[in-house]
Amino acid sequence: MKAEKKIFHTDVLVVGGGVAGCMAAIAAHDGGAEVLILEKAAVVRSGDAGAGNDHFLANLNSGEEWDTDEAFARYYVRLSQGLIDVDIARNLHLRRIGEIIERLESYGIEMRDRSTDTFIRTKSFGQPGPYYINFKGKHLKPALATQLRKRKIPVINRASVTGLICDGKQVLGAMGFNVRTGEFYEARAKATILAVGDATRLWPNPSGLAFNTWMSPFNNGVGYVTAYKAGAELANMEIAAVTVVPKGFSAAGLNAFTGMGGYLWNSSGERYMQKYHPMGEGAPRNTLALGTFREYSEGRGPCYIDVRHLSKDALSHLTNNLLPVDKDTLVMYIEQKGLRLDRDLLEVGVSEMQMAGFTGSVSGIVIDRTGKSTIDRLYAAGACTVPSFALSGAFATGYSVGEETARVCRDSSRFDSGCEEQVAGEMERVYAPYNRAQGVNYKKFEDRLRQIMGDYVGYVRNERGIETGIGKLEELGQRVDEIKAENLHELMRTLEFQDLLLVGKIVAKSALARRESRMGLSHLRADYPSTDEGSFKDMTIVKAGPRGIEVSLRPTVDNTGRI
């Protein structure tokens, strides 16, 4: 295939039109910048929040002690165990929550209960008070897409970004291809924002179905990979995300069940979470996952979630306003299982592992108080950064970083040419699997990648195992030129696999460096089973060096004293 190339110049290039990307584009545009969004799917329904989200994490300064900015910041730090710089969170996220809620209401997203005109708030995951606003977020992405259209912000849907244009010191834009037409894109910008979300499909899925993931299976770590290749730093990449999901369906919704007061039972009829945390089912997510994992591995499974004791109104709120909003198909799933939540228990299990920018996540691209990465002219927002704080974090950091890039662009007239060879090389690399005469389908390779990650860098890790895994990942890497893509869709998946392979290696190398266990199954080292606050209250930092992936430890900045 001989691809056509299209070249774009813009002030702010937004890579990924999920929640953070749309908000960044809106803010950059409103700040006077010319903006372009390159989105792999279609902004109207793309990303983790594409089909709806129902909980918006917020403090509202209502006068309660737990509802202040300071109390919320303390919760943020506690959940992330101090592995983030809360000052960055404060600047990009916390101080803006109230304003973001007003903005969403002005976009037509219903944040309040219509009949009472107040916020419905529930509490889960170790919160000191009810921080989760239950809102009508089923169509939040269409609402954001409308805002983009109103502003005539150019969006190229089905544009999968594969690399950044980087002269070694600064980022000059990004490259990618259209998964429907095959066109190649070279987009040059004064500032580039990565807002491409998390990385899934890297570990085996308990259902055996690779795309049955908790977070979107169509986010594949391109942000980590492109930032890393450009020389930027990543942090805490060994700390994966694991949750509790309905057995068989890796669906979001746990916060709705536990927030409404659901119980978790083991097969002996014991509410097992009380053994693991004083808050029982209200414990942080990683404790819920670890507790459930222990119950199963020690022979007390199957485990179940039980909401039969809820009042009629509470059950109706759960099944009408929460579950079908957060995961459109979950209620249908429960029905197809032949269950009724007012009558039956719902079996649950531990989810697959993933790199997810969920509440309390500590892994991703390192950014500063302005959202800038450690490379000039490269910014990042949302689930691919550290810190990131799920939906409200994606809304707020996206908006803050968009504003910042517009400000930076006002003072800069630079559209650099250069790096032409790099662009030509990327074009060659991108189409190679398609142009190859014959080869193997990407799926075989991706299955092998998951097998290695599960066997050696999975729920329970040790040094010998991780080292073995790294060796096997290297071997797999030497064979990637055997993959043949028959069409553009397969080409997209093949390139996703290549990114996932590099993320896998980064995770493994970081996991070797963190010689302690932390955050439940997020990083459980059988050879170092305790949490070591003395030596490891540090971030692991990954950077590309002359010898490949280099990992170092960096003490976290303790800003809690300032809270």
Add this chain to the structure above:
Amino acid sequence: MPPVIDINKCKGCRKCYNNCPGDLFVFHPRQKLPELRYPDECWHCGTCRMDCPEEAISIVFPMEML
């Protein structure tokens, strides 16, 4: 076979093809019909079901998930 399309209801508006986050549909212009080409890659997100103006799509979970 996660989303099942009722071709008697489908009016060929392409919404499912345009909005699926996984690029899982192809569209046959002559017959004016979508086809779910990659069922194994479905996230069961429900976008195609929700956005279909004709209510022509229902989600049927595969037996491995039930």
